[in-house]
Structure formats: C-alpha cells, structure tokens
Amino acid sequence: MQSIWWMVFIVSFSLLILLLLRSRLSVQWLAYVGLNVVVAGLLLYLVDWAGSSYQFHIPINVPTLAVVAILGVPGLALLAAVKLVVI
Template sequence: MDPILYISLAGVGVCLFFLIGGGKKSFKWVGSILVRLIVGALALFFLNAFGSAFDYHLPINLVTVLISGLLGIPGVLMLVAVDLFIIM
C-alpha cells in the first residue's frame, strides 16, 4: 500500500482517539512514544551516515526504528551486534 495512506489512517486514528476519549495523560504517552521513535530513526540515520565510511549499512524500517526508539542506545548496539555476528 501507499505510505501516504498509512500516514493518513494513523492521523485520522489519532484524531478520533483524542476526540472520543483521549485526555492529557494519553496525549503525553503518545507524544513520548512518537518522540522516542523519531530519535530512534535519527540514531539509525546517523549510524548509517558514519557507517558509510566503514562500508556498513543497517536498514531503517519499522522494526529497527521500534527497537532503537524504545530501547535506546542499547537497542542500537544490539541491532549492530545482530547484524554483524548473526546475519553476516
């Protein structure tokens, strides 16, 4: 499916959630998770930017962004270890 469709559906879902029954506490929770996911995606981007000097690339997809965003730096290190030692 088209990524614009996914983003649109997510936006409509979040808007309905806040209109129907979301409060300030749920907004903080959703906002916190979104910020962590964005930071995780940026961490993977910078890892790939600096890793290109060493011919290293870690794909940025939903699973890797979730792992790096929710687990932080240990999650990124775990992804690198899995990629280097298990997959290769």
C-alpha cells in the same frame, strides 16, 4: 467493496484519535512515544551515515526503529552486533 473497507478504516481511526486526544495523559503519552521514535530515527541515521565509509548499513524500517525506540542505545548496539555476527 474496497471503498467500504477504506471508509470503515478512516472512521475507526478518526474515532480512535478523538478518543486518545480527549485525555491529557494520552496526549503526553503520544508526545513521549513520538519523541522516542524521532530520536531513534536520528540515531539510526547517524549510524548509517557514519558506517557508510565502512560499508556498514542498518536499514531504517519499522522493526529497527521500534527496537531502538523501545530499547534505546542498547537496542542500537544489539542491532549492530546482530548485523556484524549474523550477516
């Protein structure tokens, strides 16, 4: 039964990718989102690397990456403030 669900997932994911790649606008949108995610990951890594000497650590996971990718540097500042105040 589990293999059937995996097949359904693979087929539906493939059709979604095919549908997204048919339009030039969607390819540009995917490139923009991908660039934002990469820059957000680099920013989180730099903060983690610079804060390692001060025992300051912001984990690099999906929620923190999404916050920084959507909000940018203010999102990174928000995560740092929450980390300092709450935790």
